[in-house]
Amino acid sequence: MTNFAARFTVSRRNIMIAASLLAFTSLTHAQQILRVSAIPDEAPTELQRKFKPLGTMLEKKLGMKVEFIPVTDYAASVEGLVNKKLDMVWFGGFTFIQAKMRSKEQVIPLVQREEDERFKSVFITTDKNITKLEDLKGKTFAFGSESSTSGHLMPRSYLLAAKINPDTDMKRIAFSGAHDATVAAVSGGKVDAGALNISVWEKLLAQGKVDTKLVHVFYTTPGYFDYNWSVRADMPAELRKKITDAFLNLDPANPQDKEILDLQRATRFIPTKADNYKAIEAAAHNAGLLK
The missing domain is CATH 3.40.190.10 (Periplasmic binding protein-like II)
Incomplete structure (x- = not known):
């Protein structure tokens, strides 16, 4: 085989390898x-x-x-x-x-x-005698998930600001796990009151899934930053x-x-x-x- 023929064969092989790698890369990207x-x-x-x-x-x-x-x-x-x-x-x-x-x-x-620049939580109850945060002393109460901003952290913060420690001033606290579950717990009489995010509350109202003759909002928090879509760096x-x-x-x-x-x-x-x-x-x- 001449040097030219050898070089041509090597070059052709390299082109084929490069083409295969490109095809594999494209396939990987496509998948x-x-x-x-x-x-x-x-x-x-x-x-x-x-x-x-x-x-x-x-x-x-x-x-x-x-x-x-x-x-x-x-x-x-x-x-x-x-x-x-x-x-x-x-x-x-x-x-x-x-x-x-x-x-x-x-x-x-x-x-x-845009709504997450001024997000809010609502406190709900079926008890007409509960009209302010201070009325929750001695009552049973439901938060959402322990790691929820609008279903636990911020409601707890506003309770503490009102000089109510949920762990010592309430009869019992529970964590429902989700905002819609909190509404179910309150409306079903499992707890006297609860807190959830205003967006889910308004959606449930719009869908007719809340009996407003039974359950009502008695406190709405000031606005705070909340949800976002996050990725890794x-x-x-x-x-x-x-x-x-x-x-x-x-x-x-x-x-x-x-x-x-x-x-x-x-x-x-x-x-x-x-x-x-x-x-x-x-x-x-x-x-x-x-x-």
Whole structure:
């Protein structure tokens, strides 16, 4: 074989190897999956229903498969992202702080709903004699999940500010695990009162799932920063930008986008940053929920 023929054979082999590697890389990219989850602050079926059109939109915008992976509890959503079993999670403010601390600042919040700049919790009861926070002394009470911002942390903070320690001043406290479960516990007479996020309360009202002759709101908290979509810091910047843009470009004038926004109970999505949640972190420290 001449030197030219040998060089041609080697070059041809290199081209074929390069082509195979390119094909493998393309195939791997095509099979890439964005693993998404959310804190289980509502029933699993409701979380799946809310995510379905959002997942479809993200698949189109990102050019990759998007899979929703439900988790058993709030802690699992934090551990899933920190341990790289999840790529993006819908966190509450408190779970975001927990993830940020667990990951040593390696979790980035991308976007939040405009409503999350001034989120609120509501306190509900069936007892007409309960009209203010101070009336909860000696009563039974339900929070949501222990790691919930709007179902535990902030309600506890406002109770403490009113000089009511839930652990010593109430007859009994319980953790329902989810906002809709708190409403069920109060309306079913299992507890005298409870606290949940205002968004779920308003949704249940709109769906006619609350008997307002039986259950009523007796206290609404001031506003605070809450939910966001967060990713790990090791996610490629290009993918982070595509995800961010997909949320920011949702247009309520577009019927498909409006369905997504309505299900997310959002007017629109806006950029967010870790500094927005410093007050949540301080509240968690003050309430003794962060060491």
